[in-house]
Amino acid sequence: MRVFWRQGYEGASLPALTKAMGINRPSMYAAFGNKESLFKKAVERYVEKSGEMFRAAMARPTAREAIETLLRMIVCAACGGGGAGGAAGVRGCMLVQGALAGGRGSERVRRELAQRRCDMEARLRERIERGQAEGDVRRDVDAGALAKYFATFQNGLAVQAAGGARAADLEKAAAVAMRAWPE
């Protein structure tokens, strides 16, 4: 997972992957069948792990607090602060840099990642709508637009982190981003 995360789908070579896994190629093929299948498994694991973080943030009492803490967590994670998950040292978000562009061989993978990012946005939107139902978010705001806004900003955080941005600067930017919250 870390190798795919750091190098992307096409950039991660089989030797690099098998070396990191501590097995050799035939074993990997016997266990996963394919490089693409292995990548999907890695993405699954990544989503699962970051899903815990996501749920923890979403559990905050109000939608605004939920998203605010999520942003903070993302900044921390994307800048290499892996925490207990053991994923320390890898910058950025696997769903973003796993396969943004590439040759003909990675089309399915790109679509898969785009779908995963879309899922995250949908869950963001659900949390906002729940906030509206519970009364802590104004009813007249466009939940879809607000969710897309924060999803977009999160993707931007991933790019910034991949480019080596400092966590402190990104936290300031995230604080600015929260100013767009509807009153």
Add this chain to the structure above:
Amino acid sequence: MRVFWRQGYEGASLPALTKAMGINRPSMYAAFGNKESLFKKAVERYVEKSGEMFRAAMARPTAREAIETLLRMIVCAACGGGGAGGAAGVRGCMLVQGALAGGRGSERVRRELAQRRCDMEARLRERIERGQAEGDVRRDVDAGALAKYFATFQNGLAVQAAGGARAADLEKAAAVAMRAWPE
């Protein structure tokens, strides 16, 4: 440029590049010397072209209007609306998807792109500081943080566009983003 833009540095193969250029490999090597040099030239051209758009936006009377129109232009360009530049059909931003992650061979290229993104952010900041000097931006705002915020959001727009987001949705998100503007 379009091939690198669409497929990324490592994903663009020499046959694809030379075919798009209408020349064959030795001619390309005679003219540019290298795949990496060719990529740098393509990035240069890309920055030059998008620099016109950038300058046009920055010329608006106030910093807020400048950034607002820039966001609108970016949404349009990133969703394939190439306009007169002839770069239509390619989604996303070359500085983002050109090389976000990759193998050992693309490290220099990644750093170059990160530097270019950083330059854009710096110019954003300069425009904000100019707005402060001219009185249309509050003096107590952190220009650096505000610039990083918008740069981050722009990077996010590129990711969204690469993933196939619709221009109308991104425009709504951009409108939300402008709500973070300091009063």
Add this chain to the structure above:
DNA sequence: GGATTTTTGTACCGCTTGGTACACAGGATA
């Protein structure tokens, strides 16, 4: 028009890629 220089096209180089065939070793079963 003939000589020269530049451009083009073809074929090749070594290397790495993702993927596999197959012989070998270790542990459980009988």
Add this chain to the structure above:
DNA sequence: TATCCTGTGTACCAAGCGGTACAAAAATCC
């Protein structure tokens, strides 16, 4: 102890990669 079965290691495959040598052709120059 003999047998099976699972898993590993080595060696290999075809295909693609970036990069280049070299001959044919085209354009230039005198």
